[in-house]
Each structure stands twice: as structure tokens, then as C-alpha cells.
Amino acid sequence: MFVALNISATPNRLKILILSTPVGALGSGLGGGVELTIANLARELQSRGHIIEIVAPAGSQLGDLAIIQIPGSLQLTAQTQELSASIVMPSDPVLANMWATARTIQHDYDIIFNTAFDWLPFYLTPFFDRPIAHFVSMGSQIAAIDLAIERVAIDYPGTIGVCTRTQAETFKFGDACCIVGGSGVDPSVYEYCAAPEAALAWLGRISPEKALEDAVAAAQRTGLNLKIMGKIQDVAYWEQINRDYPDAPIEYLGFLPTYELQQALRTCRGLLMTPRWVEAFGNVAIEALACGVPVVAYRRGGPAEIIADGKTGFLVEPDSIEGLVAAIDRLPEIDRADCRHAAETIFSQSAWGNVMESWFYRLVG
Template identity: 60%
Template sequence: MLKILILSTSVGALGSGQGGGIELTIQNVARELQSRGHQLQIVAPVGSTVAYLAVIEIAGNLHIPVQTQSRDVPVDLPDNSVLANMCAYANRVQKDWDIIINFAFDWLPFYLTPFFQRPIAHFISMGSMTVATDRIMSETIKQYPHTFGVYTKSQAASFPFGDDCEILGSAIDLSLYQFNNSPQRSLAWLGRIAPEKALEDAVAAANITKLPLKIFGKMQDTDYWQQICRDFPNAPLEYVGFLGTEDLQRELGKCRALLMTPRWLEAFGNVAIEALACGVPVIAYARGGPTEIIRDGETGFLVEPDRIEELVAAIDKIDSIDRRQCRLQAETEYSLSALGDRFEAWLDKVMKSRG
């Protein structure tokens, strides 16, 4: 059994929703590895909460989400960086642990990797974002092969070193999601409310079909949200809020379909498997991770990116999808047990590669 120290995302406290899908991944990976007898501790920003797991809360200023910046942005750390403080803590206590898993997608942990004696396994939660980060990652994986894990092949392909990444996928605790075979008329959209998620396309589709759109997720960019409301003053939309898993799965399960409209390359899309677990078909732009999750015509539809008329056409035929097949796919492909197997195999490879 391993003693594992986990470095969390540095853009928000765990449980806040600020980190998006990576928060769910961290919690699920940690819980599954702990259930297998591994000893774990999570290092995360102040205010973080994880059920049944120990969290070392680190003070400091949060980092700007990389997806809100340009590709040529210079390397920059906030004053009293929470990530720098998290890394400093990990460096001090590293002898108490066998391996460190870094979930913070930021230049700093890759740069610091050679300064640690313990091996670091880097789980990368997004596609290629900045030139500087791509460069330091390329240097790191060349020096420490097998140490990068990603969600999907589509995500890996965005990097110059993509062939050297371990494809790990994602998973959820299926026992927390109840199957619903009696949906209401409404559609769902789930995610951080930020420009790269292109919520406005889902709103436009709902406006055309006149089907109510329930919006779930963290209100990250209020100016962006207000602009959508101005652009679609009569759209049948409802912002439900950022809900915990129990409330989310209950409300999500009532919807006829989940719309995924990312403007960027979605590395995975945990929201897709959350929907499938509830029996909710997924209509998504064929861009990034969703192309490797959704079985087109069986558990949802993949449509040409940025084409609202294709979203509308898919909505019109959503009742042809058997919701039981959606749940079955989640059970078959996205269980915590399967994810735990993949992570254990990867961590074993990382340990052996460092001698």
C-alpha cells in the first residue's frame, strides 16, 4: 500500500465549484484509493472540504484560471501564492509519503519536479493552454517519463508529448446517482458559467425549441451571465445554482437531455457521466472529451461544434434514446472501481520509473 500526498487545484477551494470538474475527480480518486487501503492526505486551499478524507488547508492567494488567459501569457504568480505555499508544504513533508499526485494545472509544479526527492505523478486536467506551460511540461516528461496522466486521447493529442501520456478517464460514485426514466419537458446545462463553456448556444437552442433550460453550476463570470440574459430576454431559462451531488442528481434526472456546448477543447466532461448515471442522454458538440464518452445515437448525440441548428435537430429526436442505455454505459465504463484500477497501475509505473 502507498502513502499518497495529493496537491489540489490552486484556483479555488475544494467544494467551491471554482475548479470545475477537477474537483470531482480529486474527490473520487482520493476516496477510491483510500478504500483500497492506501494512506492519503489532500493539500488544498483554505476552505476546502472533502467528506471522509483529511485535508491540510493552506493559506494564500488563489491563481487565475488558465483558460481565461491567452496562450502567450508570461509565467506569473500572485503575491503569497497558495500554490507556492502548497508546494512548499509538500516539499517539507515529502519524506512522510511515497508519492505525490499533483492535480494543479499550473507551470509551477512542473518546474519544481526535479527539486523533489519523492516521485510526482502529474494529472493534467485540461488540454494545451499556454506556450510556457507546454514547454515546461515537455521538459518534465522527457526527464521523468510515464509521470503524466490525462483524461482522454483527444486531450492528450493537444500536447506535443501526447503519445507519452497515460489515458486514465474519469468516474463517479454511481451509488449517489439515481436513475430516472420519467423526465419532464426541461433540458439541462451543467458547468461553470464562463465564456469558454458557451452557455449562450444552449440558451439559443432552448429559445428556438421553447423547452425550459435548467442551468446548474458555479456562477464564475457574472458579466457574461448578464450579457446572456440581455441577449435572450424571453428565453425559457432558469438558473438553479451550484448544487451538491444529492440535489444535483435529483434535479438533473428530471431533464430530457443535457446540453454540452464547449467553445474550447473539453478534456473530459464529468458532467456527461453524471447525466448518463441519471439516465439523461447527452447532446454535445463533437469537440474533445465528449467524443470519447457519448455513443452517438445510443446514449446521446454528437453534433458539429458551434452549430445551434444541429443542437435543435438533436433535441427534436432525443426521445429516440433509451435512457436505460445511458445508465448502463455509466455503470459499465465509469465506475470508481475501474478508475481505481487505472490509477493504481499508473502510480505503480511512476514509482518504478523513478527507481
């Protein structure tokens, strides 16, 4: 089914078309960690001589990266739906419009990289001539999507990439997935801070599955200021937290671009990660490590595979406020230089680029 690699100028250069998430414009924060994943991967592969173009919803911005802007209605996020939910397509769906565009221009590229966690791209896979590398950025959420992914995993071996083993294990077909990591950071973009202030940080989309209220409760117990950064995806949820914890020492800084985010993050004593669901990876964790900030996370999902317990942070029992508080008290034990070193080596943009480049080469044959 896959066609032969057709590269004209440089023998190892690939022409890669990246299909973005359909839940929000790039740069809006609605796409969560996928936005950073796309930006970092595109820049890393460009630096290696590959040609990159991105197809994304209208209004998308990622600095100087080339984006084909596609109009249409945004898709519902999978994490807000039940396991038994039906497939839903809005009127004039941007997801369908993006993939119609991709099918029209596919022969200008060697490979397509899909980051949309939705049924349609997997269903459409047999109708494309170019190989598609499907990057699955969440664990099992909706049964219908799981089935669509499983069929591709069986019929097109090696084309389903997941972030972590923990994430893969949420799928019945987990053994058929390639573990490719979730992202990598450019350490030069993040400033190391050896002497933090008496403050904590929490980063991410503000929605129930992220359990921000646990971090707020822990901050209130410790008396440390909690800097909250991220897109407010569920306004009612955010307002409820403020009602439940009116005296908590919290400061909402908004959804910040990377430079401003790392300036606020780097001076914090630690980052709290409190997911209620199985987090596939955790881009915010490696951003914190790049600043020298240790991470206190629930031992659940991707963060459990990122954090070296006792060295770059602490892993605590899921949903335990007591565990968070105890780990926060131990943060001074962590050598912040070890956190930075992990970001410069294991979780660097360059290291992740090696993995993704190898995966793409395998798929184009």
C-alpha cells in the same frame, strides 16, 4: 531519481499525497471538474486501503476527506489567459505555499498526485525525491506551461497523465502522455430516472469558453425549460446572456452539491454540452449518464470520446445551434438504461480506480 517504495503495514497499500488546484478552495466550484475528480479518486483509493491526504487552499471541504489547509492568494485560471501569456504569481501565492508544504512532508508518502495546471509543479519536479504523477486536466492553453509539462514528459517518462486522446493531441508531446481518463462516478450516489420531464440541463462553470449561450439559444428554439447549474465564474458574461435572451425558458439553480444536483438533473430529457474550447474530459457527462440522462454535445474534445453517438446521446457539429436543436428532437430515441449502464461499467469510480491505481504502482516501482 525515484526512491524505492516504502510501505510498512500492507504490501500493496500506498500513502498518497494529493495536491489540489490552486484556483479555488475545494467545494467552491471554482476548480470545475477537478473537484469531483479529487473527491471521487480519494474515496475510491481509500476504499481499497490506501492512505490519502489532500493539500488544498484554505477553506476547502470535501466531506470527511482529510485536507491540509494552506493559506495564500489564489492563482489565475489558465483558460482566461492567452497562449502567449507570461507566468504570473500573486503575492503570497497559495500554489507556492502548497508545494513548499508538500516538499517538507514528501517523505511521509509514497507518491504525490498533482492536479494543478500551472507551471510551478512541473518546474519543481526534479527537486522532489518522491515520484509525482501529474494529472493534466486541460489541453494546451499557455505556451510557457506547455513547455514546462513537455520537459517533465521527456525527463520523467510515464508521469504525465491526460484525460483523453483528443486532449493529448493539443500538445506537441501528446504521444508521451498516459491516457488515464478524467474521473469516474459512484453509481449508487446517482438515482436513475426512466421517465423524464420536458426539460433540459446544462452544467458547468459559467464562463465564455463553455458557450452557455448556445444551449440557451437551443432551449429557446425548442421551448423546453433549461435548468442551468454551476458556478458563475464570469458575472458579466452571465448578465450578457440574460440580456441577449430575455425570453428564453431558463432557470438558474446555482452551484449545487452532488445530491441536489442529481435530483435536478435526473428528471431532465437531456444534458447539453456546448464547449467552445477543447474540453479535456467532461465530468458532467458521466454524471448525467449515471442518472440515465442522454447527452447532446459538440463533437469536440473529451465529450466526443465519452458519448456513444446514437446510443448514450448525440454528437453534433461544433458551434451549430441547428445541430443541437435537431439532436434534442431525437432524444426520445435514446434508451436511458443504456446511459446508466455506461456509467456503471465504463465510467464507474471502480473502473477508473483500477486505471489510476495501476498508474501509481508503475510510478512507485
